[in-house]
Amino acid sequence: xxxxxxxxxxxxxxxxxxxxxxxxxxxxxxxxxxxxxxxxxxxxxxxxxxxxxxxxxxxxxxxxxxxxxxxxxxxxxxxxxxxxxxxxxxxxxxxxxxxxxxxxxxxxxxxxxxxxxxxxxxxxxxxxxxxxxxxxxxxxxxxxxxxxxxxxxxxxxxxxxxxxxxxxxxxxxxxxxxxxxxxxxxxxxxxxxxxxxxxxxxxxxxxxxxxxxxxxxxxxxxxxxxxxxxxxxxxxxxxxxxxxxxxxxxxxxxxxxxxxxxxxxxxxxxxxxxxxxxxxxxxxxxxxxxxxxxxxxxxxxxxxxxxxxxxxxxxxxxxxxxxxxxxxxxxxxxxxxxxxxxxxxxxxxxxxxxxxxxxxxxxxxxxxxxxxxxxxxxxxxxxxxxxxxxxxxxxxxxxxxxxxxxxxxxxxxxxxxxxxxxxxxxxxxxxxxxxxxxxxxxxxxxxxxxxxxx
Amino acid sequence: xxxxxxxxxxxxxxxxxxxxxxxxxxxxxxxxxxxxxxxxxxxxxxxxxxxxxxxxxxxxxxxxxxxxxxxxxxxxxxxxxxxxxxxxxxxxxxxxxxxxxxxxxxxxxxxxxxxxxxxxxxxxxxxxxxxxxxxxxxxxxxxxxxxxxxxxxxxxxxxxxxxxxxxxxxxxxxxxxxxxxxxxxxxxxxxxxxxxxxxxxxxxxxxxxxxxxxxxxxxxxxxxxxxxxxxxxxxxxxxxxxxxxxxxxxxxxxxxxxxxxxxxxxxxxxxxxxxxxxxxxxxxxxxxxxxxxxxxxxxxxxxxxxxxxxxxxxxxxxxxxxxxxxxxxxxxxxxxxxxxxxxxxxxxxxxxxxxxxxxxxxxxxxxxxxxxxxxxxxxxxxxxxxxxxxxxxxxxxxxxxxxxxxxxxxxxxxxxxxxxxxxxx
Numbered sequence: 001x002x003x004x005x006x007x008x009x010x011x012x013x014x015x016x017x018x019x020x021x022x023x024x025x026x027x028x029x030x031x032x033x034x035x036x037x038x039x040x041x042x043x044x045x046x047x048x049x050x051x052x053x054x055x056x057x058x059x060x061x062x063x064x065x066x067x068x069x070x071x072x073x074x075x076x077x078x079x080x081x082x083x084x085x086x087x088x089x090x091x092x093x094x095x096x097x098x099x100x101x102x103x104x105x106x107x108x109x110x111x112x113x114x115x116x117x118x119x120x121x122x123x124x125x126x127x128x129x130x131x132x133x134x135x136x137x138x139x140x141x142x143x144x145x146x147x148x149x150x151x152x153x154x155x156x157x158x159x160x161x162x163x164x165x166x167x168x169x170x171x172x173x174x175x176x177x178x179x180x181x182x183x184x185x186x187x188x189x190x191x192x193x194x195x196x197x198x199x200x201x202x203x204x205x206x207x208x209x210x211x212x213x214x215x216x217x218x219x220x221x222x223x224x225x226x227x228x229x230x231x232x233x234x235x236x237x238x239x240x241x242x243x244x245x246x247x248x249x250x251x252x253x254x255x256x257x258x259x260x261x262x263x264x265x266x267x268x269x270x271x272x273x274x275x276x277x278x279x280x281x282x283x284x285x286x287x288x289x290x291x292x293x294x295x296x297x298x299x300x301x302x303x304x305x306x307x308x309x310x311x312x313x314x315x316x317x318x319x320x321x322x323x324x325x326x327x328x329x330x331x332x333x334x335x336x337x338x339x340x341x342x343x344x345x346x347x348x349x350x351x352x353x354x355x356x357x358x359x360x361x362x363x364x365x366x367x368x369x370x371x372x373x374x375x376x377x378x379x380x381x382x383x384x385x386x387x388x389x390x391x392x393x394x395x396x397x398x399x400x401x402x403x404x405x406x407x408x409x410x411x412x413x414x415x416x417x418x419x420x421x422x423x424x425x426x427x428x429x430x431x432x433x434x435x436x437x438x439x440x441x442x443x444x445x446x447x448x449x450x451x452x453x454x
Numbered sequence: 455x456x457x458x459x460x461x462x463x464x465x466x467x468x469x470x471x472x473x474x475x476x477x478x479x480x481x482x483x484x485x486x487x488x489x490x491x492x493x494x495x496x497x498x499x500x501x502x503x504x505x506x507x508x509x510x511x512x513x514x515x516x517x518x519x520x521x522x523x524x525x526x527x528x529x530x531x532x533x534x535x536x537x538x539x540x541x542x543x544x545x546x547x548x549x550x551x552x553x554x555x556x557x558x559x560x561x562x563x564x565x566x567x568x569x570x571x572x573x574x575x576x577x578x579x580x581x582x583x584x585x586x587x588x589x590x591x592x593x594x595x596x597x598x599x600x601x602x603x604x605x606x607x608x609x610x611x612x613x614x615x616x617x618x619x620x621x622x623x624x625x626x627x628x629x630x631x632x633x634x635x636x637x638x639x640x641x642x643x644x645x646x647x648x649x650x651x652x653x654x655x656x657x658x659x660x661x662x663x664x665x666x667x668x669x670x671x672x673x674x675x676x677x678x679x680x681x682x683x684x685x686x687x688x689x690x691x692x693x694x695x696x697x698x699x700x701x702x703x704x705x706x707x708x709x710x711x712x713x714x715x716x717x718x719x720x721x722x723x724x725x726x727x728x729x730x731x732x733x734x735x736x737x738x739x740x741x742x743x744x745x746x747x748x749x750x751x752x753x754x755x756x757x758x759x760x761x762x763x764x765x766x767x768x769x770x771x772x773x774x775x776x777x778x779x780x781x782x783x784x785x786x787x788x789x790x791x792x793x794x795x796x797x798x799x800x801x802x803x804x805x806x807x808x809x810x811x812x813x814x815x816x817x818x819x820x821x822x823x824x825x826x827x828x829x830x831x832x833x834x835x836x837x838x839x840x841x842x843x844x845x846x847x848x849x850x851x852x853x854x855x856x857x858x859x860x861x862x863x864x865x866x867x868x869x870x871x872x873x874x875x876x877x878x879x
Binding site for chain 2: 106110276277295299302309311312315328335342343385388390391
């Protein structure tokens with residue numbers, strides 16, 4: 001009996017070690033498209049080709065008529081976090097998403113069911129310099145630690161324009177403080193960023209001076225640690241990526257100038273809806289651009305947004321990705337990519353790159369994910385039709401070679417879940433009935449309404 | 455100078471002489487209400503579809519447009535937009551959707567539609583030829599308009615105004631975290647919201663009662679009869695000439711709205727209806743059509759199946775409920791051009807593809823009472839047509855040409871212009 005149970009427990013683990021997906025149309029994104037198989041072992045892609053030998057004991061998944069693409073990567077999301085905006089201060093680099101990861105957020109599973117395997121979870125856009133970002137894999141069921149994309153480059157959110165200015169406008173208290181918060185203009189936004197980086201430079205020097213003394217074996221007192229400036233020193237030293245929320249061409253150029261002056265690179269411009277107007281400058285700086293496919297006109301700075309943005313920037317040599325910034329859009333980034341074919345004429349591979357290898361490069365994780373190549377993590381999404389079709393749906397998603405989403409299994413489990421849910425509701429109802437039969441509590445006010453605790 | 459003026463006048467006269475007669479030839483015609491016609495033709499005259507078929511004799515003076523290898527479909531209809539009333543969502547000065555007050559049936563969306571809105575050419579560029587635009591806010595929000603997405607003035611554009619009276623059915627609304635006001639956790643928040651809701655239901659019923667009495671008084675006006683613009687505006691609803699477009703999301707509200715429409719003996723179109731699937735049998739029994747919320751949205755409840763919003767259209771189809779897709783809803787306000795993709799999203803999850811396309815063409819036309827004027831390629835209807843290189847529900851398909859009221863429509867728009875300008879930079 002015991003041995004049997006052990007064997008059963010070990011079975012899924014063993015089976016997970018070697019998997020072959022076969023008979024699929026494989027969209028590698030970087031190495032062309034072919035009809036064939038993918039061999040997965042120990043969480044990695046071992047082989048992908050037209051003919052792949054199936055090792056003994058391997059789990060075989062027949063994907064006849066289906067399409068396999070690399071797991072989709074979303075360069076801008078706010079799911080799986082308990083809080084997003086620390087808006088009380090203009091520089092909130094001391095806070096980070098890592099500390100507020102919520103592994104129970106159903107949006108993780110929903111994103112997974114949309115084929116997403118990796119996402120960059122960012123702080124909000126309430127301040128010129130926001131909090132630290134966290135790259136995650138959609139390992140639904142794992143704890144907070146288990147979601148973290150181990151080894152991904154750390155990042156930080158910057159933000160420009162309307163959202164930032166809002167806290168400086170009367171009647172628009174964003175965050176904790178109901179009063180006004182500097183800055184209220186795009187001029188002030190630049191100033192706040194320059195001030196913070198100037199401070200960071202001085203702080204960096206303090207540490208360098210200290211280190212020099214230590215190296216010379218002189219007596220030295222270490223500087224006091226500053227948790228706000230530490231991440232900014234990492235930015236100055238190229239050890240932390242800046243993901244900067246921006247809309248208008250002028251503010252994009254402002255930020256690139258600031259970064260040039262301080263000697264670091266903006267890793268990605270986020271949203272960057274007017275990026276198409278200054279694509280040449282963005283390419284020259286070497287910043288990536290992560291944009292929406294076709295949102296526009298929801299606020300003044302989005303009035304010149306065009307769905308051709310991604311295509312123009314690609315044509316002008318910018319590394320471009322499409323992001324969601326929304327738990328809903330995140331579920332169909334594959335068809336968002338198709339819009340770059342419609343608007344601006346990208347080809348299939350260029351379109352798919354926008355949600356796979358390009359965001360992987362922007363996040364510095366392209367050696368691990370973003371395409372179907374031997375040696376990479378087995379993060380794969382299977383669609384029943386071509387993923388650039390609006391009729392396609394996800395059937396299976398693998399992360400690190402493990403099956404994290406299986407539509408058949410999801411459908412199979414639904415009746416059981418419904419039964420359990422109903423049983424719980426019935427139980428609650430019968431308990432409530434029993435409650436009601438009890439004599440009224442002395443202090444009626446206390447239990448006036450459900451949920452009214454405070 | 456004078457000759458110049460004369461020439462201009464003459465030119466003007468020529469243009470005003472009447473719309474061109476156009477024969478579309480050689481494309482695959484998809485009438486929607488009948489089978490596809492390969493190598494088919496459509497003749498458009500005086501704004502209407504004059505003939506549809508395989509071989510149509512070329513009338514004198516008609517222009518021929520050859521469409522070999524392309525497809526001809528009816529233009530799509532978006533049943534819920536803010537087009538013309540809102541230019542930039544976050545800029546108050548550019549919004550005319552929601553006025554002050556709870557009962558404002560006298561307000562007409564058609565009055566405030568800006569025919570020069572950039573949203574019009576942007577939206578039609580993806581094959582949408584007409585839309586419903588409605589006022590919002592309060593309880594009786596005002597009169598919706600059904601309009602073509604082409605024209606110099608609302609008179610050119612309007613197909614029906616009013617096409618419906620929009621009612622946002624009262625519901626219990628506790629203050630949200632971002633809604634301001636009282637803290638959501640406060641013990642009395644729910645009680646207050648419930649009281650407010652009950653008060654609003656009473657006010658709504660009283661208002662309907664007043665409108666009915668006004669109707670009676672007007673039928674036999676006494677010497678002291680006075681015109682009341684608010685109540686006057688309700689007469690087409692009470693006479694059954696226009697339906698009430700009733701926004702109700704949750705099952706409870708939908709049921710209350712159905713009971714309300716029953717009691718008031720008015721025609722009802724259910725709008726939003728995110729839980730319409732829970733009331734499908736009643737909707738079917740009462741013959742109430744549904745304007746759906748965007749398919750591409752998140753499930754309403756945490757424990758809903760992940761694909762719930764995608765399966766609902768298929769469920770309603772199986773239950774025999776008539777519905778139309780619409781683009782307006784949370785997170786989708788500014789993109790009516792994506793209407794076809796909301797329709798497509800339901801296809802993988804139980805809705806036949808033909809039904810999905812019908813729900814952006816002929817079904818909305820029927821729901822809005824213009825089933826004999828719009829929504830399919832049939833003789834006598836407005837010639838609102840699109841020419842495509844493939845399935846209009848697929849993103850990769852391009853809309854090549856468009857005709858509204860039988861005339862070619864410019865597919866250029868702000869986005870295309872900025873694209874060309876900056877691509878050339």
